[in-house]
Amino acid sequence: xxxxxxxxxxxxxxxxxxxxxxxxxxxxxxxxxxxxxxxxxxxxxxxxxxxxxxxxxxxxxxxxxxxxxxxxxxxxxxxxxxxxxxxxxxxxxxxxxxxxxxxxxxxxxxxxxxxxxxxxxxxxxxxxxxxxxxxxxxxxxxxxxxxxxxxxxxxxxxxxxxxxxxxxxxxxxxxxxxxxxxxxxxxxxxxxxxxxxxxxxxxxxxxxxxxxxxxxxxxxxxxxxxxxxxxxxxxxxxxxxxxxxxxxxxxxxxxxxxxxxxxxxxxxxxxxxxxxxxxxxxxxxxxxxxxxxxxxxxxxxxxxxxxxxxxxxxxxxxxxxxxxxxxxxxxxxxxxxxxxxxxxxxxxxxxxxxxxxxxxxxxxxxxxxxxxxxxxxxxxxxxxxxxxxxxxxxxxxxxxxxxxxxxxxxxxxxxx
Numbered sequence: 001x002x003x004x005x006x007x008x009x010x011x012x013x014x015x016x017x018x019x020x021x022x023x024x025x026x027x028x029x030x031x032x033x034x035x036x037x038x039x040x041x042x043x044x045x046x047x048x049x050x051x052x053x054x055x056x057x058x059x060x061x062x063x064x065x066x067x068x069x070x071x072x073x074x075x076x077x078x079x080x081x082x083x084x085x086x087x088x089x090x091x092x093x094x095x096x097x098x099x100x101x102x103x104x105x106x107x108x109x110x111x112x113x114x115x116x117x118x119x120x121x122x123x124x125x126x127x128x129x130x131x132x133x134x135x136x137x138x139x140x141x142x143x144x145x146x147x148x149x150x151x152x153x154x155x156x157x158x159x160x161x162x163x164x165x166x167x168x169x170x171x172x173x174x175x176x177x178x179x180x181x182x183x184x185x186x187x188x189x190x191x192x193x194x195x196x197x198x199x200x201x202x203x204x205x206x207x208x209x210x211x212x213x214x215x216x217x218x219x220x221x222x223x224x225x226x227x228x229x230x231x232x233x234x235x236x237x238x239x240x241x242x243x244x245x246x247x248x249x250x251x252x253x254x255x256x257x258x259x260x261x262x263x264x265x266x267x268x269x270x271x272x273x274x275x276x277x278x279x280x281x282x283x284x285x286x287x288x289x290x291x292x293x294x295x296x297x298x299x300x301x302x303x304x305x306x307x308x309x310x311x312x313x314x315x316x317x318x319x320x321x322x323x324x325x326x327x328x329x330x331x332x333x334x335x336x337x338x339x340x341x342x343x344x345x346x347x348x349x350x351x352x353x354x355x356x357x358x359x360x361x362x363x364x365x366x367x368x369x370x371x372x373x374x375x376x377x378x379x380x381x382x383x384x385x386x387x388x389x390x391x392x393x394x395x396x397x398x399x400x401x402x403x404x405x406x407x408x409x410x411x412x413x414x415x416x
Contacts, residue, residue: 014122026130089296233365294330321374
C-alpha cells in the first residue's frame with residue numbers, strides 16, 4: 001500500500017526573525033525604487049539587508065555539499081561567468097559592476113530555491129506582503145501626484161521625479177521611471193503566493209486589492225507597453241492551464257484599456273510606433289558585427305544614429321532587452337540565458353501546468369515588458385529585475401520544490 005501524502009513530514013516553521021527579515025527584504029525589493037531618491041542608495045541597502053545575509057545563509061546551509069550547489073546551478077553559473085568575463089571584450093571593462101551582478105543574481109536563485117524548500121509558507125507569506133507594500137507605495141505616489149500636487153489626470157505619471165513636501169516634517173521622494181517593468185509582474189506574484197498559503201479571508205482578498213491598486217497606478221503611467229505585456233501574460237494563463245475561467249484576467253486588462261481610451265485616447269491612437277523600428281534595425285546591424293560572442297558587457301551600447309521624420313536622432317540603447325543582450329554577449333550568451341529558465345518552464349508545463357501557470361504567465365508578462373526597453377540586460381538590482389530575474393528564480397525554485405516533493409512521495413511507497 002501507499003502511505004497518504006499527509007504522511008510526508010510538514011515543512012518546519014520558520015524562525016520569527018527569518019519571517020520578519022524576509023518580509024522586509026521583499027518589501028524593500030518591490031517598493032524601493034518608488035521611494036528611494038536614488039537607485040544606488042537602494043542597491044546599497046539591498047546588499048546590506050538581503051544579498052549579503054542571503055549569500056551567507058546559502059553558504060552555511062550548503063557548506064557540506066558545495067559541489068551539489070554548483071551542479072544544481074550549472075547553467076546559471078555558466079551564464080553569469082560568461083557575461084561577467086565578457087566585459088573584457090569591450091574597450092572599457094567594468095569588472096566590479098558585473099561581478100556584483102554575478103553575486104546578486106546567483107544569490108537570488110540559490111536563496112529562493114533554498115527558502116522555498118525549507119520554509120515555503122514563510123517564503124510565500126513574505127512575498128505576498130512584499131507585493132502589498134509595493135501596492136501601497138504605488139498608491140501613495142499616485143495620490144500625491146494627482147491630489148496633493150493636483151496634476152491633471154491627463155498628465156502621465158511615467159518618468160516623473162518629484163519631491164512632495166506633504167508636511168514640514170514629511171517629505172516624499174517619488175521616482176516613476178520604468179515603473180511598468182518594475183511593477184507589472186507583482187499581481188501575478190501576489191496571486192501565486194496566496195495560492196500556496198493556508199486559506200483565509202485576507203489571503204484570498206489581498207491579491208485582488210493589490211492587483212487593483214497596481215492596475216490603477218500602471219494605467220496612470222500611460223504606457224502602451226504595459227497594456228500589451230499584461231494582455232500577453234493574461235492570455236498565457238488559459239493557454240498554459242487550459243481553463244477558460246482564467247480568461248477573466250483578460251477582462252480586467254480590457255477594462256483598463258477601455259478606461260485609457262475614454263480618459264486619454266491619444267495614448268493608443270496618436271503615438272505611432274515611435275523610434276523603435278529604426279532603433280532595432282540599427283542595433284541589429286551592430287549585432288551582426290560580432291553575432292556569436294557579442295561586444296562584451298558595458299554600461300551601454302554604442303550610440304545609435306537614426307533618422308526620424310527627416311531629423312537625425314542619437315540614442316544610447318535600442319529600447320529592447322533582447323537586442324541589448326545580443327549586442328553585449330551575442331547568441332552564445334542568449335543561448336545560456338535561455339537555459340536558465342527554459343528547462344524549468346518545460347518541466348513545469350509537463351508535470352504541473354495548473355500549479356505553475358501563474359508563474360509562467362508572470363514570465364510571459366515580464367518578458368514582453370522588456371521587449372520595449374532594456375538598456376541593462378545584465379546588472380546589479382534594477383527596475384527590470386521583477387520582469388526578468390525574479391520570475392525566473394521563482395519558477396525554477398517552485399518546479400524543483402514540486403519535483404523534490406514528488407520524489408519524497410514515491411520514496412515512501414511500501415509493499416502491502
